[in-house]
Amino acid sequence: MGSLSGNVPFKLNIRTDVSSLMFYSMILLAMSIPLSEFGMSIAQFLLLAFWIHEGADYRKSENQNYHGIINSLRVYFNAIGFNLTGKFRMLFNNPAALAVISLYFIHLAGLLYTSDLNYALKDLRIKLPLLSLPVIIATSTALTKERLNQLLSFFCLAVFAGTVASIYVLFTRHVSDPRELSIFISHIRFGLTICFSIFILLYFLYKKTGTTRFLRVIVALGILWLFFFLIILESVTGLAITGLLIYFFSLIASSRIKSKFIRWAVLIPISLSPVLAANFFRQQVKEFNKVEAVDYSKLEKYTHYGTPYVHDTCTYGIEKGKYVGIYLAPSELRQEWNRRSNLSYDGLDNKGQELSYTIIRFLNSKGLRKDANGIRSLSDNEIAHIENGVANTAYLENFSFRSRIDQMVMGYTNYVKHGDPNASSVMQRVEYWKTSAYIIREHWLTGVGTGDLNQAFSTAYQEMGSKLDDAFRNRSHNQFLAIFVAFGIFGLIWFLFTLFYPPIAVGRHTDYYYLVFFTIIFMSMLTEDTLETQAGATFFAFFNALLLFGRKREPDKA
Known part of the structure; x- marks a missing residue:
């Protein structure tokens, strides 16, 4: 069988050493992110178990009596203790890894002044991958380039499988909302995994990863299919991020064209594309509000x-x-x-x-x-x-992104004219952000604590006299505002530090994979509470740790 992941045949030789078992568990975790929350949990338990066992070797004593078994166990647990001591010493000597896991400790600190302890503990459980995955990956054997590409290939295959399942739902069930197509995780998180897969496959194609032209054609078709599916899903966030990344990399590529005339001939239209997009939306609003005269x-x-x-x-x-x-x-x-x-x-x-x-x-x-x-x-x-x-x-209408644009325009018009945000998820977000700002004015220094966000928003909506229907009264839908509301100004500053310092400290800020991943995560955090669900927290924690600490240094720059 050919390869999507290297210039050698794709053979995942099954090995039973602990490092390989950890690698297989990481593959399971990567494949579970778009497909199964249960699979995510199982994979993380396996990773933890193999991580604890890594470096310790349990061997049966030749003497099978009681004392021999006890002695073997004593030696084994001593080895585990010695192994874990070394791992934590490695962790404490890695400032970037400490910065990454400190995000979880911000949430722990928020317990000190929260009143809803039950919700706070639930939140800490959901966000546990923010602690466990960076610790495990930063203190384990780094993946080779071949293994990294194999893992990313399996991730892309899992995302593709998720899109196939969604198409099956589309043709076999009554679907009135494209969001219903994402049956494993939320459509927004699914859109993020699709977006990441597109740019992984683009890199495979650019590097001519694979042994045959046929496989490269398959990769190209996979890219087109995933982009088409984003349109079917009507994922505004996914399409916007994809467009931004294409815009960004197009600027880089065109700036490297040697011919000055061709370079500017390409750069100018690309540079003007955001202006054209804004003008298109303005025209849609204008057309939407152009009413026929009524006698x-x-x-x-x-x-x-x-x-x-x-x-x-x-x-x-x-x-x-x-x-x-x-x-x-x-x-x-x-x-x-x-x-x-x-x-x-x-x-x-x-x-x-x-x-x-x-x-x-x-x-x-x-x-x-x-x-x-x-x-x-x-x-x-x-x-x-x-x-x-x-x-x-x-x-x-199936596959009609136009209807999504119409919904956005109508929602914008209703909000501007009547102050009613209910007709559009985009305008609802504006109301969420206003409500977040209202809470922040009262709790700007320390925030409301880890567990009190729901109560704070409920109270704020009532005090503001919000026109949002009860069914739409959600939280920030902006990760930065969510952190600000929960932990105050210093919590927000530290959160930004945990995002920007680690890639700079380990020299990954110019790495293609990390640039793509960071852009996807950062942009999603502007319109979503990305870390507030198991899928979102796991997606961020796993790939952030993997791309920062989990691979050997073989520089592939953007």
């Missing part, structure tokens, strides 16, 4: 059943150039909807949104009047879509 004197005043229409141009806003509240008969909608659905018209849909608003928007997107006949014209499938929170027929 109210020509609008019909009554429904087919004689109910007066309400023509509301204020409450429901504009969508795709039309007033959503035109031809509205709430009493008919309520009666007919409650006849066709078990969900109350005056209640919430399955996404926690006001169901009446979802119904009105869905009918508007179909060009139907918001009355009894409008509801009657809907199919049973469309009723189910509305119950599941689908507010526009465009959102039902």
Whole structure:
């Protein structure tokens, strides 16, 4: 079989020495990150067990009586103690590793002034990989380049397997939201693993890693497939990070072109691309709010059943150039909807949104009047879509990133005009950040502690009179703000130190793999609480430690 990971045949020769067993456990962990939280836990327990055993060799005594066995165990545990002493001596002589694990000790320090100890202990359990993985990897045998590439290859294969499983879900189940395609971990974390895999494979392709042209074609197709899947997943974060990294590396590559004319001919369009992207979004907002002129004197005043229409141009806003509240008969909608659905018209849909608003928007997107006949014209499938929170027929189109852009534009427009952040996850984040800033003003020095974030946000939303629905009242969705809220200004400064100091100290700040990984993590932390879930904490802790401390020095610069 050919290789994706080196210029030798890909043969994972099964060996039973402890270093090899640790390597296999690391492969299991890498493959579990996109596929299985249970697998992540098992792999980390195996790593810990082999790490403790590494350097100690238990051999049965030739004398199989009681005293012989006890003596063998005594020798074995003495060896373990000696081995662990050496490992911790190695750790304490590695300032960069100490800086990395100090992030966990910030959370431990936050226990001193937290009131919700149960939540704090749960948080510490989730974040345990931030301590265990750097300690294990920094004090174990470093991987060779061949083994590192093998591990990364298995990681990419696992991510690919995750996308195949998602496509199976797409074609065999009713999917009303692309986020439902990620069945193993959250769609955002899955998007990050896809993004990382794309740039791992790009590096394999650039370095012509592999023995045959056929395998390089497979790698190229894999890159295209993963990028296409990001579009299917409608992963704004993943696509934005991918675009940023492509932009960054394109600038580097074009700046190295020898011909001055060609260099500038390439550099100028690349440099202007962010301006063009911003202008595109501005145009979308402008088009979205360009409304057709309405002659109210020509609008019909009554429904087919004689109910007066309400023509509301204020409450429901504009969508795709039309007033959503035109031809509205709430009493008919309520009666007919409650006849066709078990969900109350005056209640919430399955996404926690006001169901009446979802119904009105869905009918508007179909060009139907918001009355009894409008509801009657809907199919049973469309009723189910509305119950599941689908507010526009465009959102039902598979592989339509355009609908995601429309959602963002509509959410932005509603937030600017009405201060309502509920219609868009992007605008909800703005509300989360405002709420974080509100808490920080009161607790800027020490923060609220490890376990009190939920209570602090709940109180802040009430005091601010936030328009966010209860279902959307989440925490910071920004890792830096989350740290600031929990641990204050000094906690934030130290957190930034733990991110920037280690790669500089060990000379990895110009390494391709680490640059890609760091960019992915840093960008995700701007819009997500990346470290607040097991998958996010493990993804960060494992690859951060691996790329900093877990491989032998064979410089591959970006």
